[in-house]
Amino acid sequence: MKRAFYIGRFQPFHNGHLTVIDRITKEADELIIGIGSAQLSHDLENPFTAGERVLMITRALVGLSRPFYVIPIEDIKRNALWVAHIISMTPPFDIVYTSNPLVIRLFSEAGIPVCSPDMFKRESHSGTSIRERMRTGEPWESLVPPCVVDVINEIDGIDRIRDLDRSDGDLSTLFSSGADHV
Numbered sequence: 001m002k003r004a005f006y007i008g009r010f011q012p013f014h015n016g017h018l019t020v021i022d023r024i025t026k027e028a029d030e031l032i033i034g035i036g037s038a039q040l041s042h043d044l045e046n047p048f049t050a051g052e053r054v055l056m057i058t059r060a061l062v063g064l065s066r067p068f069y070v071i072p073i074e075d076i077k078r079n080a081l082w083v084a085h086i087i088s089m090t091p092p093f094d095i096v097y098t099s100n101p102l103v104i105r106l107f108s109e110a111g112i113p114v115c116s117p118d119m120f121k122r123e124s125h126s127g128t129s130i131r132e133r134m135r136t137g138e139p140w141e142s143l144v145p146p147c148v149v150d151v152i153n154e155i156d157g158i159d160r161i162r163d164l165d166r167s168d169g170d171l172s173t174l175f176s177s178g179a180d181h182v
């Protein structure tokens with residue numbers, strides 16, 4: 001029995017992440033997905049809550065051929081203790097899948113095997129570029145699974161990002177759906 005661990009912030013979960021998970025299902029029996037920086041939300045780098053990210057990932061993986069666990073993990077801001085923190089929050093695992101250099105370094109120093117899958121269309125498929133598209137109104141929907149589009153629409157995610165991008169006093173259309181009442 002081989003259990004794999006895959007960690008990211010998933011702000012939002014996109015098709016690049018899905019290619020990693022596809023690969024893991026071919027190489028491991030079970031999959032743990034750690035949602036990093038779980039305590040952060042409602043800022044431009046981290047617009048979505050841990051719960052919203054759980055919803056994106058769980059819906060995107062309906063029908064996955066392997067059992068999976070989605071676990072929000074708060075950032076403790078102590079890199080030297082971070083692997084122990086992860087281990088304390090997850091089922092035991094045998095291998096880590098990550099292409100993040102710091103994550104590779106921390107797990108390798110702890111003696112845990114690491115696999116770094118190839119990047120899938122990284123120019124377009126990165127959380128940073130997808131959030132920027134959401135902020136500026138460029139199309140982003142084809143870069144994420146369809147059910148992630150649904151979740152972001154359900155939570156009014158694009159308006160949230162646009163509101164986060166405003167300055168004080170720039171309130172002309174803020175919460176426009178409620179404007180009739182004021």
Ligand code: ATP
Nearest residue numbers: 008009010016098099100119120122125126127128
């Ligand atoms: P951000 O730009 O916000 O850092 P991201 O796209 O890098 O977002 P993360 O949540 O930081 O997404 O990444 C989680 C994991 O997924 C990391 O190991 C990262 O290297 C990997 N990953 C991200 N994008 C891709 C991609 N296009 N193809 C394969 N792996 C990816």
Ligand code: MG
Nearest residue numbers: 008009100127
């Ligand atoms: Mg990243």
